[in-house]
Amino acid sequence: HVTDPQAPSTLPSIGRPADEVMADLTTKRSDDVRWADGRTFGLVFDGGEDVRAVAEQAARLYLHENALNTLAFPSLGSIQSEICGWTSDLLNGSRAAGFLTSGGTESILCAVLAARDRALAERGVTEPELVLPTSAHAAFHKGAHMFGLRTRTVPVTDEWTTDLDAMADAVGPDTALVVASAPQYPQGTVDPVPEVAAMAAEVGASCHVDACMGGFVLPFAEMEGRTTQPWDFRVEGVTSISADLHKLGYAPKGVSVILHRSRELRRYQTFDFDGWLAGRYITPNMQGTRSGLPMAAAWAVLQYLGVDGYRRLVRTTLDTADTIRSGIRAIDGLRILGNPVHHLLAISAEPEIEDETRRIDLFALGEAMADRGWHLDRQGPPPSLHMTVSAGNTKAVNEFLADLSEAAEQVRGGATGEATQYATLE
Numbered sequence: 001h002v003t004d005p006q007a008p009s010t011l012p013s014i015g016r017p018a019d020e021v022m023a024d025l026t027t028k029r030s031d032d033v034r035w036a037d038g039r040t041f042g043l044v045f046d047g048g049e050d051v052r053a054v055a056e057q058a059a060r061l062y063l064h065e066n067a068l069n070t071l072a073f074p075s076l077g078s079i080q081s082e083i084c085g086w087t088s089d090l091l092n093g094s095r096a097a098g099f100l101t102s103g104g105t106e107s108i109l110c111a112v113l114a115a116r117d118r119a120l121a122e123r124g125v126t127e128p129e130l131v132l133p134t135s136a137h138a139a140f141h142k143g144a145h146m147f148g149l150r151t152r153t154v155p156v157t158d159e160w161t162t163d164l165d166a167m168a169d170a171v172g173p174d175t176a177l178v179v180a181s182a183p184q185y186p187q188g189t190v191d192p193v194p195e196v197a198a199m200a201a202e203v204g205a206s207c208h209v210d211a212c213m214g215g216f217v218l219p220f221a222e223m224e225g226r227t228t229q230p231w232d233f234r235v236e237g238v239t240s241i242s243a244d245l246h247k248l249g250y251a252p253k254g255v256s257v258i259l260h261r262s263r264e265l266r267r268y269q270t271f272d273f274d275g276w277l278a279g280r281y282i283t284p285n286m287q288g289t290r291s292g293l294p295m296a297a298a299w300a301v302l303q304y305l306g307v308d309g310y311r312r313l314v315r316t317t318l319d320t321a322d323t324i325r326s327g328i329r330a331i332d333g334l335r336i337l338g339n340p341v342h343h344l345l346a347i348s349a350e351p352e353i354e355d356e357t358r359r360i361d362l363f364a365l366g367e368a369m370a371d372r373g374w375h376l377d378r379q380g381p382p383p384s385l386h387m388t389v390s391a392g393n394t395k396a397v398n399e400f401l402a403d404l405s406e407a408a409e410q411v412r413g414g415a416t417g418e419a420t421q422y423a424t425l426e
Contacts, residue, residue, distance in 0.1 A: 135189075
């Protein structure tokens with residue numbers, strides 16, 4: 001946490017003119033990453049100036065509205081229902097039902113909680129377990145910590161997908177939830193969802209597919225002819241899916257969708273309480289008060305883009321990711337982990353290089369790219385630089401690859417970089 005040393009240490013006793021306040025905020029932003037220039041691969045996903053304009057207009061309309069009470073704000077109830085319906089259609093959930101959340105982490109927390117309560121209600125499981133690969137999002141571990149589940153992690157294969165044999169050994173009578181990802185965040189590969197879901201179904205457990213990164217990419221990629229193994233509600237045994245609108249749905253932060261296969265399964269997510277002096281209190285997720293702004297902005301972006309707009313953005317994104325993968329593989333000493341075919345990838349170093357003068361330290365490379373104005377997350381093991389490609393990166397792809405090649409030569413055989421790892425969780 002960094003505080004401006006020039007900032008006042010106390011709240012001003014007299015309010016300041018609005019133009020001065022806005023000028024200070026503008027100054028504060030001067031060192032932030034230049035996401036609008038396509039120089040950050042994560043954090044913010046840009047659908048273009050026209051998409052931004054639509055979202056900003058909707059945001060102004062719903063700046064102050066509160067989705068805690070949709071009887072008072074029926075428009076937000078309608079917005080939530082319609083977005084969940086449209087998403088359900090994309091994910092082939094003919095009977096699916098869900099809610100909007102503040103982001104992927106909250107959607108995952110809701111899935112963990114619902115699975116725990118379902119396991120208790122339907123199977124009497126009092127010591128629930130969560131089975132997940134080491135590639136699964138950290139929010140699952142956060143959910144297990146918060147809601148009292150034991151985690152049983154299993155390794156991944158050489159292709160960075162779930163080790164099915166290890167998972168079969170881990171799934172058992174106390175399993176409440178089994179996790180798959182489409183795609184997983186660290187290396188961008190899609191887990192074998194049919195096999196994972198079958199294991200969960202065999203013991204009566206829930207199976208959550210984390211499609212926070214892929215929910216608004218994979219359906220449109222399939223329309224564009226880039227098919228992958230089944231992963232959505234077409235797979236028997238999948239009980240819930242999360243999909244983030246504020247990622248490749250190109251809505252502003254923070255809005256995500258969590259869908260359950262049926263209304264009966266969705267009820268395990270809802271908190272209903274009337275044991276206090278203010279009457280009945282019902283919330284569908286972790287929050288009480290919920291801002292209407294991101295919900296309305298997401299609704300507007302979905303309507304503005306439609307299927308054709310998303311297909312165009314996904315086509316652009318995947319073509320850009322292909323170009324980046326080809327460019328990385330052309331640089332001596334660098335490789336892509338696994339064989340991701342969508343929009344996420346991890347850059348790592350070739351481990352077989354014996355000549356120390358030709359080796360590349362990945363974290364040093366990350367620092368050299370940061371010096372050139374590029375934001376790449378650091379992760380590991382193994383040490384790697386993570387990229388989430390979106391349509392907003394297209395404008396800068398040639399400059400990025402040129403800088404990457406130059407930076408690789410700069411650090412080749414040189415000093416190591418800081419071993420600090422940065423993971424983008426939202």
